[in-house]
Amino acid sequence: MSVQIAGVASTPFGEHPGSSTRELFTDAALEALEDASLSPAAVEELYVGNFIGDLTDDQAHVGAMLADAIGAQQAASVRTESACASASSAVRSGVQALEAGDADVAVVGGVELMSASGLGEVTDALANAADNEYENEAGLTFPGIYALMAQAYLHEFDATQADLAAVAVKNYENGVSNPLAQRQEETTVERVLDSPPIATPLNLGDCCPITDGASAAVLVSDAFADEHGLETTVTFAGSGQSSDSLALQDRPDLARTRAAERAAEDAYERAGISADDVDVVELHDCFTIAEILAVESLGFFERGEGARGAVDGETAVGGRIPINTSGGLLAKGHPVGATGVAQLVEITKQLEGRHPNQIDDPSVGLTHTVGGSGASCVVNVLRTGGA
């Protein structure tokens, strides 16, 4: 059997003052169900990524809350949490539930409401993705953690702060064409280099924003699609997920993300493809350095060569391997628990030929989502085809 993507939706990403987690997710899920021409009564499994709802909203148990909210009390409902990769784990679990034969219709999604909390509070909450005993207690925050990774990269390879900034320039530009993106302005290498330093070598322009948002996708078995006459055109091709040391200090090389390498290898094998077959990618650019590490882990560039992707235009819309045509986390925004499914939404739109930054005739797309500084990573592969 194969799993089809029957419908997708994201809310606009940005600040949603006055909206609740419940409202944001309901908007995304009902729109995805409408896109699939299905009602909430059809949903058998609901997997929702959410990272810090208990810290920002005093609300855990969000799987059940959201099954209730969207009108799908009959469904099995679970929150999956793998830090920033939470929603991509939700996708993987939804696919497995269908492949196991336990269900024919799953809604997978994610939601995070971050802007209502103060910046200090959000920074503290985000630190829950790092190793509390060994990193947070020592004063590290996520910009600091990625700055250490960036320092290692710039030290080890022939790359500069301007190369990091080129990633932001590309992704901000893509975001301008995406009506759902949080940032709607272009930038330049000079502006990124002149933006306030956050944790050297990362400046404000190298960092993704604090975002509210929700995303959802409807997965159906091919048998269900056939039986109900659903015209699906995108198929789930395979996934990989792996882990790494939680604390940066335990890794042999700070300029390398091993969980991503393993996840990509597994995903390619299960999908029966290689990196060369991938036409379009949404990956985890929470900071500019993260995109560079990712394109290397995914096999699109040799180690130490990833920095030239944005500089030379190879990762631009229309380039050799278009990366983050949505604007990525840097411009589209990063509502942590929703990000993995937001990436899936964007790739599905590319494969269906209805993306605002549409590339020519893609047939294989990929999402790459990282938990924390890389202690978990999920790679999901989609292809055109349908039931």
Added chain:
Amino acid sequence: MSVQIAGVASTPFGEHPGSSTRELFTDAALEALEDASLSPAAVEELYVGNFIGDLTDDQAHVGAMLADAIGAQQAASVRTESACASASSAVRSGVQALEAGDADVAVVGGVELMSASGLGEVTDALANAADNEYENEAGLTFPGIYALMAQAYLHEFDATQADLAAVAVKNYENGVSNPLAQRQEETTVERVLDSPPIATPLNLGDCCPITDGASAAVLVSDAFADEHGLETTVTFAGSGQSSDSLALQDRPDLARTRAAERAAEDAYERAGISADDVDVVELHDCFTIAEILAVESLGFFERGEGARGAVDGETAVGGRIPINTSGGLLAKGHPVGATGVAQLVEITKQLEGRHPNQIDDPSVGLTHTVGGSGASCVVNVLRTGGA
């Protein structure tokens, strides 16, 4: 294909001052792997239930933390959260991963460290399983929520506070024989009725304790068991999971748990059995009333008749349908995120004939785990057999 239970373990439940989440789970997981005669290097999937680690320990992303801690960085690692049913969702996801053909070896487990936080802090954290907007803001805590359910039951049916207390008497007695149980003392109906009132009609003796603990189980495909000569004797037979209104106020009947009814129906259908085929049960007695509601939802007693189960000895070890031979949450303890797998550990030991309160020759066992006041429920069914 079928999924086998290859090894199980729980830490002692109780207070573990000075132990970390990492240490507790590692103890349980490594003991379960030893029980299965497997090394951490064999683990492909790790699903860990954890409810409030980010509130008690400032630590989320515990799937990756624990994959790292047990020496299984190669594994896909995910935290599942469905309030008090978190670990039973982990079991279900682990089974689905194997049935989907994505892996041959999964560790499923759970962990919670609750005693280090103050009682007020823990009560607030537990409230994250209820509806924050509509219940917590109105001042409800979990003893209050279950007291409302108990009041409705005593009003609707011919049952008394003494009938509730009989559940505690039975489960405390079972706990005395279980070396892993937190409470190691018997009680009487009079002592429960004389214990301090918590939320009428529930007294202190009607409430489960605050517990630290971890549990783990190793699941393998039958092909893997055959290939590696593992002698497994317990097979996963089927599961069901469903949802209900998050807030009590939205339910038509407070003395009924609809998610449990639906989950049981699904689990029985998938396992190809009826309630009459079940020989031994671990169910979610977070309060005495919860056991009475559960035995009715699972079909062991008609509605309104569940209260006589403990009074008449039908649910005792050696009774018609032995319930919570481990001592249950009331006596064994309730480390929230670990509870569902702790139940699986106890049922596995019963089916393997090595339980401290062994019943005669059981062939089908069941776990029932409730999230919050019943907005989610997971029922997992095991049977003797093996690969």
